[in-house]
Each structure stands twice: as C-alpha cells, then as structure tokens.
Amino acid sequence: MSTFTLPDLGEGLQEAEIVAWHVADGEHVVADQPLVSVETDKAVVEIPSPRSGRIACLHGAPGDIVKIGAALVDFAEIEAPDTGTVVGEVPAAGPMAPPRRPSPAAPAESAVRAAPAVRALAKSLGVDLTRIVGTGPGGTITRADVEGAASAAMRGGEPLRGARRTMARVMADAHSRVALATIHDDADVEHWVTPTADVTARLVRAIACGCRAEPALNVWFDAASGTRRLHDRVDLGVAMDTPDGLYVPVLRDVGGKDAAALRNGINSLRTLVVERRLSPEDLKGPTITLSNFGTVAGRHATMLVVPPQVAILGAGRIRHEARVHGGTIATRQILPLSLSFDHRVVTGGEAARFLAAVIGDLERET
Numbered sequence: 001m002s003t004f005t006l007p008d009l010g011e012g013l014q015e016a017e018i019v020a021w022h023v024a025d026g027e028h029v030v031a032d033q034p035l036v037s038v039e040t041d042k043a044v045v046e047i048p049s050p051r052s053g054r055i056a057c058l059h060g061a062p063g064d065i066v067k068i069g070a071a072l073v074d075f076a077e078i079e080a081p082d083t084g085t086v087v088g089e090v091p092a093a094g095p096m097a098p099p100r101r102p103s104p105a106a107p108a109e110s111a112v113r114a115a116p117a118v119r120a121l122a123k124s125l126g127v128d129l130t131r132i133v134g135t136g137p138g139g140t141i142t143r144a145d146v147e148g149a150a151s152a153a154m155r156g157g158e159p160l161r162g163a164r165r166t167m168a169r170v171m172a173d174a175h176s177r178v179a180l181a182t183i184h185d186d187a188d189v190e191h192w193v194t195p196t197a198d199v200t201a202r203l204v205r206a207i208a209c210g211c212r213a214e215p216a217l218n219v220w221f222d223a224a225s226g227t228r229r230l231h232d233r234v235d236l237g238v239a240m241d242t243p244d245g246l247y248v249p250v251l252r253d254v255g256g257k258d259a260a261a262l263r264n265g266i267n268s269l270r271t272l273v274v275e276r277r278l279s280p281e282d283l284k285g286p287t288i289t290l291s292n293f294g295t296v297a298g299r300h301a302t303m304l305v306v307p308p309q310v311a312i313l314g315a316g317r318i319r320h321e322a323r324v325h326g327g328t329i330a331t332r333q334i335l336p337l338s339l340s341f342d343h344r345v346v347t348g349g350e351a352a353r354f355l356a357a358v359i360g361d362l363e364r365e366t
Contacts, residue, residue, distance in 0.1 A: 004050055004073045006066050009040055010280070015067045016040045017162060018060050023073075028054045035073060038066070039162050043278040051075065063161060065130060114141040125150040131159055133168040137176050163245030174304045177223065181343040182302045185355055187362040188325075190332040193318060199335075200238075200292050201262045203315050206361040207290060208234050208255035210313075213357035216350040218287050220308035221342060228310075228345055237286030237309075238266065240273050241296070247273045248306075250286045294318065294336070303340045310345045313358065314338040335362060 009016060016038035023035055032048045039045075056076040060066055112129045114122070118141055122129050127149045134141035152159075160168050193199065211218040211234045220229045234255050237248040249269040254262060272278045288310075291303055294317035301314045316336035323332045337358065341351045 001056060002051075002053075002075045003071050004035075004075065005069050006038070006072050007047070008068055009045060013040050013068065015065055016045070017165070018062050018064050018066060019044055019162075020062055021058055023055055023058070025055055025058060028052075040280070043280050043283055044276050045280065047072070049073075067130075112141060113139055118143055118146055122146045127153070133160065133165060133172065135172040139169060139173055163242070163247055167246050170306060171304055174306045177307055178305045179343040180302070180305060180340060181348070181351070182338055182340045183348075183351055183355060184300045184336065184338050185359060187335045187337060187359045188323065188332050189318065189335045189362055191363075191365055193333045193335075198259065198263055199315075199318070200266060200290075201259050202362060203290055203292060203313070204236060204238075204251065204254050204262050204266070205259070206358040207236060207288065207313055209361040210354040210358040211288065212255065214350050214354035216346055217311040217341065217354045219310045219345060220287065221310050221345045222308060223344070231287045233287075235285055235287045237289035238269060239289060239291040239293075240270060242273060244276075247278065247283075248286065248289060249273060249278055249282045250284065288312070290315070299336045300338045303338065305340055305342050307342075310342040311351070311354070312340050314340070
C-alpha cells in the first residue's frame, strides 16, 4: 500500500480545501487521471493521480482543510510510478514504502501561530485552531479569535470556506501591515455615460492613464527589505463579487489594450470566476487593483490595500447632481472615486497626481 499526500502547490501555500472528489474507494485509476479538486488562496486546482492503481481509501471530505504533505489517497497496489507531475513536486514512493498516515492534528497544530495561553484556551473550549483565521499580526490567532470561534460553535455558526475564508485571512493581514490613507474626488462623466456605456472599461483605461502620469502607484513594496519595485506595465486586479465571496482576477497589460480588448478580457475573467475555473496564473501578480463597487451601491469607501501592492481605486455609484457647468447650474452625472494607498510608500502628492490623471481621462469626450 502507498499513500499519496497533498503536493506542494507553489506560491508558498500551506493548505487547501477539498472541493470535490472525482474518484471513489475501490476504483481503479490511471496516471494523470483527475483525483480531486481543491481550493487554495489562489484558485480551484485539479490534482491528478501520480500513478495507476486501485484506491484503497480517500482521506477527507468536501469542505475539509488539508495541509501540504497530509494524506490524500491510499493506493492498494503500486504500479510503476509516473515520473511527471502537474502540480508541485510529488515524491515517488519506494516499492515497499510503508503507508504514510500522519496524524493531521499534530502537524497542523504545530503550524498554527498562537501563544501557549491561547492554545490552552482553545483546548479547554474544544476549539480546533486549524479551523480559525487569525486576526493578529501575520495571521496569529488571538484569544478573541478563539472565544469568537467557541461562541459561533455554540450558536451553530458555520465556518468560513473557500473564497470567504481566504478573504478573512488576507484582509486581516492587510489591515495589520499597511499604513492606509484614502483620498476622494469626483469625475463629471455626463458627456459619455449612457445606459449602454462601458463604465468598467473606461475606469480600467483611466487607471492605466493614472499609472503613466504617476508610476509610483504601480508598485510592489517589500517591507522586509525596505525596497519598492516599479512596474513597466499595469496588471490590474479587478475585484469581482460572487455569492461564494470575493475574487480578484488579473487583467494583464491594460495600458496596451483598446476598449474592445479590455471588455473581452473582463468578460473572460468574469466567466472564469462564475464557473470557478480560475487558474493560479489568473490571480497572480496584480500591480494595482480596481473595485467598482458602485455597480451595486455606495458613494465613497476606504478600501484595504493588499501587499505587495500599494494602491486600490474604488468607483462609487454614478449619480445626478447639480453642478456649475459652462457658467450655469446644470444637472450632471457624477462618478465618485476613492483612492486608498499605502502611505509608507506613496506620498500624498503622488496619490493626488494619480487621481487627477484618472479624473482627467474619465472627463475626456471619448
């Protein structure tokens, strides 16, 4: 018997959530046949079988969180191992390798960031630390996190899963690491906003214009080394709201695309999000982010910047407003804008110049 463990999925990921099994106990599989789909911080990933053989036991059910290196599948017999692998590095088991059945609890507990007193509290309350998203620095689990989890369990609360679980961890980490500042302004878009206008594509184009005018916002910042990296192209993270939670796929090189290409790219990403077919590459490496929350509601907002990025632009709901235009008072369509930035790296002047360039592009006739 041989045990196949969850392979290294790259990007520094430490765990994944089982989404669906594609095989069953007793089934014979062949090398590279899909075994299971798992969801990571990045995307839903399909893991193939490393070899041919009969499945003796599946470890875990949909919704379970599995650590890298934990058991996934026991094979009843071993055939010649396949030397290739699709995801990470999968060690080949020896011909007489004993079954590897590490207890998930022990390594998982040791990998959790929590003080001894917090661990003791969790044990006394019957709380599984591996099921908690830490809100302390660097994802450390606090006493309040444990008490909240215990309270939720008593109320019959459901644990966060998938994209929502990732959002909770990423946002808590961003909140603890970024010196956040926000500026607000408005763009008069009366001359081009119609019921069929592509507001999102115009916003994407305007962000590219802002980055050309003020490159300091199209940057990654490494706090550990105190260095920043300016990018030649704009790879824009586009926040997308779904019933399952928030996804931020990346639209590549937005400054090099026309309106039609931008719209096609946005549509393609939306389809991948809805169908949950995003790959890790689709979510990798945004240099700045857009949140067009105004498609639902809201005027201005203070949004969190996710490191290593240093800025996010939010667009509120377009509204009619009385403005002085051409020397007279007229009703105009106004698009509210909010720019949140990491004040450790971006100065107020740089943020203001970026926003001015964005507004200037949005107020162009075409």
